[in-house]
Amino acid sequence: MNIIRQRTLVLGAALIFLSPAVRSEQAQKGARPAQEDRIKKLEERADAVEKVANNSAMEKDYITRIQKQYESYYEKVLHTEMWTLVIMGLILAGVFGFAVRFSLKLIEERTKIAMADATTQMRNEFARTVAKEVQKLWDSNAGDSKKLKETLTAPIAELEQDLKDRSDFQFQFVQGLAGSLEHRHGDSMATFRNALRSYKSGKSRSLIETKLGATTVRGLFESLRIAHGDNCLEKSREELAEELYNGLEEELAIAALQSPWLTPLINERKPAVSEPPVREPVAEVRSAAPVAVTRHEEPDLSNIEVESEARLVG
Numbered sequence: 001m002n003i004i005r006q007r008t009l010v011l012g013a014a015l016i017f018l019s020p021a022v023r024s025e026q027a028q029k030g031a032r033p034a035q036e037d038r039i040k041k042l043e044e045r046a047d048a049v050e051k052v053a054n055n056s057a058m059e060k061d062y063i064t065r066i067q068k069q070y071e072s073y074y075e076k077v078l079h080t081e082m083w084t085l086v087i088m089g090l091i092l093a094g095v096f097g098f099a100v101r102f103s104l105k106l107i108e109e110r111t112k113i114a115m116a117d118a119t120t121q122m123r124n125e126f127a128r129t130v131a132k133e134v135q136k137l138w139d140s141n142a143g144d145s146k147k148l149k150e151t152l153t154a155p156i157a158e159l160e161q162d163l164k165d166r167s168d169f170q171f172q173f174v175q176g177l178a179g180s181l182e183h184r185h186g187d188s189m190a191t192f193r194n195a196l197r198s199y200k201s202g203k204s205r206s207l208i209e210t211k212l213g214a215t216t217v218r219g220l221f222e223s224l225r226i227a228h229g230d231n232c233l234e235k236s237r238e239e240l241a242e243e244l245y246n247g248l249e250e251e252l253a254i255a256a257l258q259s260p261w262l263t264p265l266i267n268e269r270k271p272a273v274s275e276p277p278v279r280e281p282v283a284e285v286r287s288a289a290p291v292a293v294t295r296h297e298e299p300d301l302s303n304i305e306v307e308s309e310a311r312l313v314g
Contacts, residue, residue, distance in 0.1 A: 179191060196216050196217065252266045
């Protein structure tokens with residue numbers, strides 16, 4: 001097809017070149033040799049043009065082949081570069097991911113170390129603060145405890161003394177009643193005296209009821225009356241002369257109301273001069289032998305026992 005085109009182009013070019021020559025032949029029929037020369041020249045030119053056209057076609061084919069080769073080459077180069085870029089991108093992504101992971105791990109480790117240091121510092125600071133506050137609280141509590149102890153020492157001592165006096169009184173009073181019921185009047189008198197001393201020590205604080213003190217006085221003198229029989233009045237006067245009964249006028253008066261035979265003796269009584277108190281030894285239970293007693297009238301000690309025990313329990 002290319003050759004046909006080239007020949008057509010050559011013929012067209014020849015016709016273009018020959019058309020003036022034909023016209024000039026009609027005008028100049030006498031110049032035939034010159035025209036033949038010119039035709040030869042034209043033929044030569046046409047051959048030259050055909051060669052040029054052939055060369056041009058060959059060059060065009062060569063250029064086309066070269067272009068296709070270049071296109072295929074550039075396409076291969078493009079594909080290669082694309083794959084290279086993809087591989088480089090993957091490599092860079094992997095490197096970047098590894099770097100990011102390593103950086104994050106490093107940051108995490110540093111963060112943990114920083115948090116551990118901060119936590120340790122906070123714990124130490126908190127421990128120091130707590131220790132200071134505990135020490136302050138300890139000192140404050142120690143001071144408050146000391147003040148409270150100093151404040152409560154006297155009331156506690158007073159309560160202990162009150163409890164001791166009340167317990168001593170109750171014990172001695174019950175022992176006196178038991179001795180009276182068992183006809184151990186000597187022991188009964190001794191325990192009633194001790195109970196009366198305990199009662200008198202707590203009288204200023206109203207530790208024990210006055211009626212119980214009067215009952216103790218009555219029990220003591222009733223035991224004395226039974227123990228000494230006919231000589232009981234003289235022994236009662238001697239008993240009332242004791243310093244123990246100083247300050248017990250109310251109790252003696254109540255006892256006289258319950259035992260009328262004491263009334264004249266109490267009226268005759270003169271308070272004894274104060275002397276250093278001498279505590280009588282407490283007679284042991286069942287230590288003395290039964291005393292022979294002339295029984296005139298047995299006092300009703302059951303009423304005293306019941307009333308006194310009821311008051312002690314209350």
